[in-house]
Amino acid sequence: MSKVSLFIPCLVDMFAPSIGMATVAILERLGVETVYHDEQTCCGQPALNAGYGNYALEAARRFISIFGDDEVIVSPAGSCVYMIKRYYPELLEDDPLYPMAVDLSSRVYELSQYLVDVLDITDVGAQYEGKVAYHESCHILRGLGISRQPKVLLSKVKGTEIVPLFAAEMCCGFGGEFADRYHYISEEMVKDKVNNFQASGADVLITCEPGCYLNLNGFLHRQQENKKVLHLAQLLAGPEFQGL
Amino acid sequence: MKIRTEEFNSIAKKEINNAYARAFLGLLPPIIAMRRVQVMSSFPNPDQALKLSRAIRSESIARLPDLLEEFEQKATKSGAKVLWAKDAQEARKLVLSLIRDRGATFVTKGKSMVTEEIGLNEALEQAQIEPIETDLGEFIAQQLNRPPFHIVGPAINVPVEEIRDLFLREGIMKEDTTDPVQLGYAARIYLRDKFHHIKVGLTGVNMAVAETGTIINVENEGNIRFNKSSPITQISIMTPEKVVPSLRDAMHIIRLLCRSCTGQKISAYVTLDTGPKKAGEIDGPEELYIIIVDNGRSEIYANPRTREVLRCIRCGACLNTCPVYTKIGGYPYGWAYSGPMGQILNPLLLGLDRTQDLYRACTQCGTCRDICPGGIDHPALFLYYRSCDVEGNEKLAGKKRPRSERISFSLWGLAVKNKLLWNTALRLGRFLTKKYSSDGWLTNLGRLFPGWFKERDFPSISDSTFRERWKEMRKGKYGHP
Numbered sequence A: 001m002s003k004v005s006l007f008i009p010c011l012v013d014m015f016a017p018s019i020g021m022a023t024v025a026i027l028e029r030l031g032v033e034t035v036y037h038d039e040q041t042c043c044g045q046p047a048l049n050a051g052y053g054n055y056a057l058e059a060a061r062r063f064i065s066i067f068g069d070d071e072v073i074v075s076p077a078g079s080c081v082y083m084i085k086r087y088y089p090e091l092l093e094d095d096p097l098y099p100m101a102v103d104l105s106s107r108v109y110e111l112s113q114y115l116v117d118v119l120d121i122t123d124v125g126a127q128y129e130g131k132v133a134y135h136e137s138c139h140i141l142r143g144l145g146i147s148r149q150p151k152v153l154l155s156k157v158k159g160t161e162i163v164p165l166f167a168a169e170m171c172c173g174f175g176g177e178f179a180d181r182y183h184y185i186s187e188e189m190v191k192d193k194v195n196n197f198q199a200s201g202a203d204v205l206i207t208c209e210p211g212c213y214l215n216l217n218g219f220l221h222r223q224q225e226n227k228k229v230l231h232l233a234q235l236l237a238g239p240e241f242q243g244l
Numbered sequence B: 001m002k003i004r005t006e007e008f009n010s011i012a013k014k015e016i017n018n019a020y021a022r023a024f025l026g027l028l029p030p031i032i033a034m035r036r037v038q039v040m041s042s043f044p045n046p047d048q049a050l051k052l053s054r055a056i057r058s059e060s061i062a063r064l065p066d067l068l069e070e071f072e073q074k075a076t077k078s079g080a081k082v083l084w085a086k087d088a089q090e091a092r093k094l095v096l097s098l099i100r101d102r103g104a105t106f107v108t109k110g111k112s113m114v115t116e117e118i119g120l121n122e123a124l125e126q127a128q129i130e131p132i133e134t135d136l137g138e139f140i141a142q143q144l145n146r147p148p149f150h151i152v153g154p155a156i157n158v159p160v161e162e163i164r165d166l167f168l169r170e171g172i173m174k175e176d177t178t179d180p181v182q183l184g185y186a187a188r189i190y191l192r193d194k195f196h197h198i199k200v201g202l203t204g205v206n207m208a209v210a211e212t213g214t215i216i217n218v219e220n221e222g223n224i225r226f227n228k229s230s231p232i233t234q235i236s237i238m239t240p241e242k243v244v245p246s247l248r249d250a251m252h253i254i255r256l257l258c259r260s261c262t263g264q265k266i267s268a269y270v271t272l273d274t275g276p277k278k279a280g281e282i283d284g285p286e287e288l289y290i291i292i293v294d295n296g297r298s299e300i301y302a303n304p305r306t307r308e309v310l311r312c313i314r315c316g317a318c319l320n321t322c323p324v325y326t327k328i329g330g331y332p333y334g335w336a337y338s339g340p341m342g343q344i345l346n347p348l349l350l351g352l353d354r355t356q357d358l359y360r361a362c363t364q365c366g367t368c369r370d371i372c373p374g375g376i377d378h379p380a381l382f383l384y385y386r387s388c389d390v391e392g393n394e395k396l397a398g399k400k401r402p403r404s405e406r407i408s409f410s411l412w413g414l415a416v417k418n419k420l421l422w423n424t425a426l427r428l429g430r431f432l433t434k435k436y437s438s439d440g441w442l443t444n445l446g447r448l449f450p451g452w453f454k455e456r457d458f459p460s461i462s463d464s465t466f467r468e469r470w471k472e473m474r475k476g477k478y479g480h481p
Helices: A010-015 A017-029 A045-050 A053-067 A078-091 A098-105 A111-118 A138-143 A148-155 A183-200 A210-222 A232-237 B005-015 B019-040 B046-062 B064-077 B088-101 B113-117 B120-126 B136-144 B160-169 B180-196 B223-229 B247-262 B297-302 B307-311 B317-321 B339-350 B367-371 B378-391 B403-416 B419-436 B450-455 B466-475
Strands: A003-006 A033-036 A073-075 A108-110 A127-134 A158-162 A204-207 A228-231 B081-085 B106-109 B130-133 B200-203 B207-209 B214-219 B233-238 B269-273 B287-293
Touching: A003 A017, A010 A017, A010 A210, A010 B466, A017 A033, A017 A111, A017 A232, A017 B466, A045 A053, A045 A078, A045 B378, A045 B403, A053 A078, A053 A098, A053 B403, A073 A078, A073 A111, A078 A098, A078 A108, A078 A138, A108 A111, A111 A148, A111 A232, A127 A148, A127 A183, A138 B367, A148 A158, A148 A232, A183 A210, A183 B005, A183 B450, A204 A210, A204 A232, A210 A228, A210 B450, A228 A232, B019 B046, B019 B247, B019 B317, B046 B064, B046 B247, B046 B307, B064 B081, B064 B207, B064 B287, B081 B088, B088 B120, B088 B200, B088 B233, B088 B287, B106 B180, B106 B223, B113 B120, B113 B233, B120 B130, B130 B136, B136 B160, B136 B180, B160 B180, B180 B223, B200 B223, B207 B247, B214 B223, B214 B247, B223 B233, B223 B269, B297 B307, B307 B339, B317 B339, B317 B367, B339 B367, B339 B378, B367 B378, B403 B419
Parallel strands: A003 A033, A003 A073, A073 A108, A127 A158, A127 A204, A204 A228, B081 B287, B106 B130, B106 B200, B200 B233, B233 B287
Antiparallel strands: B207 B214, B214 B269
16 A cells, blocks of 8 residues: 655645645545645745745755655645755755756656556546636646646536646736735736636536635635636545535 | 836836726736746647756856957957947946037937936937937837836826827827827838938947857847947846857757747847948948946856856747736836736846845746746746845845834744644634634724735634644544545
């Protein structure tokens, strides 16, 4: 039986824990043993984004000390996985931990990538009656090069029809601080995404990225829309995981 | 040209409500950017073609000092005169004295972004020399006294009615028409007349070939060719990074440039000049001056972190796909260069202090990096600029952030490496935000994050976080999923 270490980033831990629970449920359903290091905090992306690389470096060091010995690390947050793969080696360039950072980056997987590319599983036994559209989150599509994996998983969900989403690869406007500081631009971007979602005729919009999930659902909630956005893990795990 | 990079937000807020510009900008990703994708597929292997152009640009910059020397030698040998200007002021002086010495009262100009950068038109006007822009877009922008909206299409946002009114007012056209073909024709006739009498023509340079000393211009209107073939004296202005090693390299860059820029396999005109007119030739200038303007490039080159900025070939593809540019257009960037390519270049040329919003107004979406034929990682550069700004980097004129932000992040830095502190902060946050929470959602947080809450809610910190649920689950109390 495989064993994976879970990296549940801060946004999921605090604001959408059901995404984390859904991740556990899917993996355990597939017979994968999960461990969760209670000491984990944040990957450091907010600090790096804001220009505080020194604090991001602290987060990277800590991450490596916690996860360094794990064979496989899986996370339902593509953006954080991208942070680790793309920026940890760069942050730790002059640090004794550099080889560890490079080595670790090859063992971190985004959830759908782990299921499809590593376990070679496309049907996780999920069921959802309705139409879904898939939003290609920036760091997942362009950062990690993941697009086929979530779609193949969706295609095997019983009762589900995948409908195309116009401009699926266009950013939803989150970008962390960006959404607050340049809200007037971000709002236009999130509106475009929601309009395209509505026009797609899908009942739910699927993403693999908690950042997009919070942005889109935050907008939909304010606009009192009936439709919502689900993380792929929530759809695959089942209805009891589809709240916050 | 007035530098307005510090007015980013006020201009952007205005422009985002400009319905006409927005309608046009909305077409960029689905039409222009898609056309690029289609035309890229005419390569047997588009990915390899992109990789090759990135490799060429990478090599060009890695060997920049040597290539420039080689270019100067070869260009000089072919009869051109190569002049060096250390900054904008020196460049303006050189151009002015060349024009004055030849007794010209006006000059025609082919589209050149570097002349915008060095404020050449203003300097010419002050010296009573009339600069006549001959690129249709530049011509319109010049008449309207507007900055470039897009590095490739400087006036592409101007409604046709406005152009009609302008042309009628300025006597460029007599007939009242909004037919774009007629408008273009009127401008063509008006400008053609100017070419007949020019002494000095000014152009930019798309590429300078080290191996042969050739300068290359890529265009669709033919006006640059006129600027190079009609005058007695041709002055072509470039920045050092335009150089490529060989003609073969240049040919490949042209393939990527045209595809990335306008979705064409090749532009209508590509002109290669190796020296001025030679004995027995009919066309071409009697003298050719090539002015290489450094204006900060040596410093960009000297810093290994910023050097890749010089790989840019000015195709504008990054503008056409940028989710921010395609909402606000080119004016908010406040200077000659806009969109992602301007966001990486302007801060280095003007200082991080004066360009605060340029490297922050980005979601890190990475479309620019993905399509860049130069192989530039714009998002990573923005992170670097932000870090230099935070630390107050002197060379790049970092400003340092407000105290409140620095304190917040230093606290974050403590908590991120201490589980106890992290969890305590989380619980404290949960307690303090309780009063704003209803039904598991926050609709505001008082003075915090006012931008976010303008049109969006945010989930409250969960009553049971994943960490807490995991513990419960492992204790067997929580229903095992």
